[in-house]
Amino acid sequence: MTVPLGIAAVVLQNSLYDVPGGFRAVMFDRFTGVQKDAKPEGTHLLVPWIQRAVLYDCRIKPRNISTTTGSKDLQMVTITLRVLSKPDTEHLSEIFQNLGLDYDERVLPSIGNEVLKAIVAQFDAAELITQREVVSSRIREDLLQRAGEFNIKLEDVSITHLTFGKEFTQAVEAKQIAQQDAERAKFIVEKAEQERQAAVIRAEGEAEAAYTISKALDKAGEAFVALRKIEASKAIVQSLAGNRNVTYIPSSGGNVLLSVPSDSRS
Known part of the structure; x- marks a missing residue:
């Protein structure tokens, strides 16, 4: 009784096969050849020694x-x-x-x-x-x-x-260097042009200022010159008044300035 049960267990074990996740099984039959439909994941039956399951990994x-x-x-x-x-x-x-x-x-x-x-x-x-x-x-x-x-x-x-290839890579690098040099030269030219325009604008501004001053002097004429003389005289008086060696002497015609040395002898 034990022997038939053992044979039956071996036959049953060989009649089952598992298809893991992500796999499919192609069944090969010794008499009919390859079956058209593949078996999906799970446990399936086959006829031992007649059929054989070939597993295919269907994952990417x-x-x-x-x-x-x-x-x-x-x-x-x-x-x-x-x-x-x-x-x-x-x-x-x-x-x-x-x-x-x-x-x-x-x-x-x-x-x-x-x-x-x-x-x-x-x-x-x-x-x-x-x-x-x-x-x-x-x-x-x-x-x-x-x-x-x-x-x-x-x-x-x-x-x-x-x-x-090496030749093409070198050609590309040379072209990039040439483009960079061209951009640098363009920048230098643009910078020089901007500096020239700035110099022109400064010169025009200075010329305009000189013209404005000259025009103002022409309009003021002698009155402007007299004003300048008064301002100069005032500056001289203020400078002398602050000097301790200068003394004022009253007179009928106005004050007279007298310069007295600080170390005069008796």
Whole structure:
């Protein structure tokens, strides 16, 4: 009784298999071949020694695809793509029959290099920099189409690195230096022009001031000169009045100033 129960337990254990989360199972039958519909997540039954479950990871996988190729103007370009891919769960049986478990390794590097070389050859090196979004969009569209032919879905395609040959890089650096020198020279010229205009404005202001003073003198005439003489005389009187060596002597005609030395002898 124990032996039949043990055999039954082994048969039952071998008749069950689990499909983890994010996976699908393709059933291979020794008599009928690969079944069309893949099994979803969970526990399922199979016929031991006749059927075999092949698990496929259907989660998104990242991959970098890099290639070195020539641009339209014959500049060498190294470009790297980051691709997020997963298998089309509706066609897992076809993927298993045609490509096997390492489907992405067999397909993505080859079609990625093919698309990159074809797209980069349509742009100049400068356009690859200035029109990067257009280049990325073209690569994404073509790669999606090519991957779809192998029942592979691409969730995202983006350019991560874009570098050029030594000669082109040096040419770009030289151009940037020349542009900076041109901007610096332009600034110096503008500064000199502003200083010249400021000098002209100052000269015009000084000329206008001189003209205004000359015009005022012409209008005032002798009265202005007499006023200046009175102011000068007043300044002299105030200076003498503050000197202790000067003495006033009353007279019929007015005060007379007498200068007496401070150290006079008797």
